Amino acid sequence: MITKPKGTYDVLPLEVREWQKLEETIRKICKLYNYKEIRTPIFESSEVFHRDQNDTSDMVTKETYDFKDRSDRGITLRPEGTAGVARAFVENKLYVDNPVTKLFYMGPMFRYERPQKGRNRQFNQFGVEALGSDSPYIDAEVIALGASLIRALGLKDITVKINSLGDEESRSKYKDVLVEHFGKYKDCLCEDCKNRLIKNPLRILDCKVDRDQEFFKTAPKINEYLNEESKTRFNKVLEALDSMDLKYVIDDNLVRGLDYYCHTVFELEVNVAEFGAQNVIGAGGRYNKLISDLGGPLTPGVGMAFGMERLLLATSFSGKNLAKEEYIHAYFIALGEKAQAEAVKVMNACRIGGLSCEMDYLNGSLKSQFKKADKNNARFTIIFGENELAEMKCNIKDNQTDEQETISLLEVYTYILTKLNKASACNTCPSKN
Incomplete structure (x- = not known):
């Protein structure tokens, strides 16, 4: 691997x-x-x-x-x-x-x-x-x-x-003072600071190795040389x-x-x-x-x-949740091949209109598809099989309120949008997350 x-x-x-x-x-x-x-x-x-x-x-x-x-x-x-x-x-x-x-x-x-x-x-x-x-x-x-x-x-x-x-003038004076101070303790400096002493003594002050040494604590302060x-x-x-x-x-x-x-x-x-x-x-x-x-x-x-x-x-x-729980607007449970073909068509129309949708592509059982709707945190679940398809109907459940209705498949987009707009008006729509 x-x-x-x-x-x-x-x-x-x-x-x-x-x-x-x-x-x-x-x-x-x-x-x-x-x-x-x-x-x-x-x-x-x-x-x-x-x-x-x-x-x-x-x-x-x-x-x-x-x-x-x-x-x-x-x-x-x-x-x-x-x-x-x-x-x-x-x-x-x-x-x-x-x-x-x-x-x-x-x-x-x-x-x-x-x-x-x-x-x-x-x-x-x-x-x-x-x-x-x-x-x-x-x-x-x-x-x-x-x-x-x-x-x-x-x-x-x-x-x-x-x-x-x-x-530049202040730093130049301060560097000279640091070289004089740390030069007395050159043999005690870490290898990096020995190099810094020659090239840039200011960087010694940023050392994590020597900072607990007494000579480090007594080093001159830059505010005295500004x-x-x-x-x-x-x-x-x-x-x-x-x-x-x-x-x-x-x-x-x-x-x-x-x-x-x-x-x-x-x-x-x-x-x-x-x-x-x-x-x-x-x-x-x-x-x-x-x-x-x-x-x-x-x-x-x-x-x-x-x-x-x-x-x-x-x-x-700090216990802050930057990203509230993800969700989708609608999960389609389409039972049978003809129903699945229609679901693809309806989902496409919803997606073009700005609604996020998903369906099961593995022909799972009804129970497993309901579980997938829950896992996707679907606001609405749309359920139909070939009998409902014959009448161009579907059952739609609002998972936030548990309300369930039978509507036309042609009305799925407008139904969901209307529900979301009403919920948004009273600040309960998950799309505001």
């Missing part, structure tokens, strides 16, 4: 509705904030992700799926969405007509990491990117969009962890969050996992007991040089991304 590759999974029919509902919710929230959808390739030229030899993030150094195509070109399966969106922004000159371009994306990403609950080698990511403005208020808007999505999914207890990496301009900018972001009643905690060690960030970086946490300490559900930050690094004009940007599997897990653990 051939099985799926490690770190991947199948989304089965009963689970797909949850994904569809999540996607619908994402689109509704993005419309409220006027973000437009963009779809980029699943694989890109490797240069899109491997731009900087000093990039020490795990995603870039360890986790990308890289290969050569038949023309010996370097190709990488996208490990995240921002770089591909930035490439599309530059290549298609989206900056020409829109001084501020607000985009969102959804789709599969690929990272070669250890699979665990809610984290896979192929996973789905939703993200937003706001390009063209350096305003601290658009940083706050992106964070608010993320919080709005979490609330729309029925999750209430949200905390924003936030920090500022400052501008210049006045960076401090003022960060305070404006915080004031905007205050005005929107968004709870936040300033986390001095928050640097995020990608090396192109500057100024605002943040994580969105939800209080879900099953997540334990790993309760980060979305994250992002500002990047002002990524567009120019990819050959475009100097363009400020800020973005955020969510693992969609994590969102679904959070809603599930």
Whole structure:
């Protein structure tokens, strides 16, 4: 038996509705904030992700799926969405007509990491990117969009962890201080951090191995090295969050996992007991040089991304049902070949009119067909055999009210539609799910 590759999974029919509902919710929230959808390739030229030899993030150094195509070109399966969106922004000159371009994306990403609950080698990511403005208020808007999505999914207890990496001048001073501090403990650092000390000392603060060491806890904090301009900018972001009643905690060690960030970086946490300490559900930050690094004009940007599997897990653990039970409008129990032929005709007319229908194609017993109608959660069951067919009649049962009537087969569509419209008027129709 051939099985799926490690770190991947199948989304089965009963689970797909949850994904569809999540996607619908994402689109509704993005419309409220006027973000437009963009779809980029699943694989890109490797240069899109491997731009900087000093990039020490795990995603870039360890986790990308890289290969050569038949023309010996370097190709990488996208490990995240921002770089591909930035490439599309530059290549298609989206900056020409829109001084501020607000985009969102959804789709599969690929990272070669250890699979665990809610984290896979192929996973789905939703993200937003706001390009063209350096305003601290658009940083706050992106964070608010993320919080709005979490609330729309029925999750209430949200905390924003936030920090500022400052501008280039502030980061340069801070990096020198970090090199001096961690250089004293070089022999105690993990192998990754020894490399980070040379290439990007900021990334040491994101280390999961050394964070409990005393020298890690006594490391200098970046807020002590922010210049006045960076401090003022960060305070404006915080004031905007205050005005929107968004709870936040300033986390001095928050640097995020990608090396192109500057100024605002943040994580969105939800209080879900099953997540334990790993309760980060979305994250992002500002990047002002990524567009120019990819050959475009100097363009400020800020973005955020969510693992969609994590969102679904959070809603599930919190007892929220994104997808109410599936149903069909009508299940046809047609007894005999002539009745089945007529059922195919009537079902087609109903489907063209927008009603979902099903019938048994295995010539099962009457009892088994009733069971299948129940399994399909049919609102109406239509029953007829060759005797009823001779008079063009059928028995139709409303499974919500248990009412049963005999009507003309020619009236099945209008009968069901009338019933659904009446039920909808009093908010009892399952089609409102």
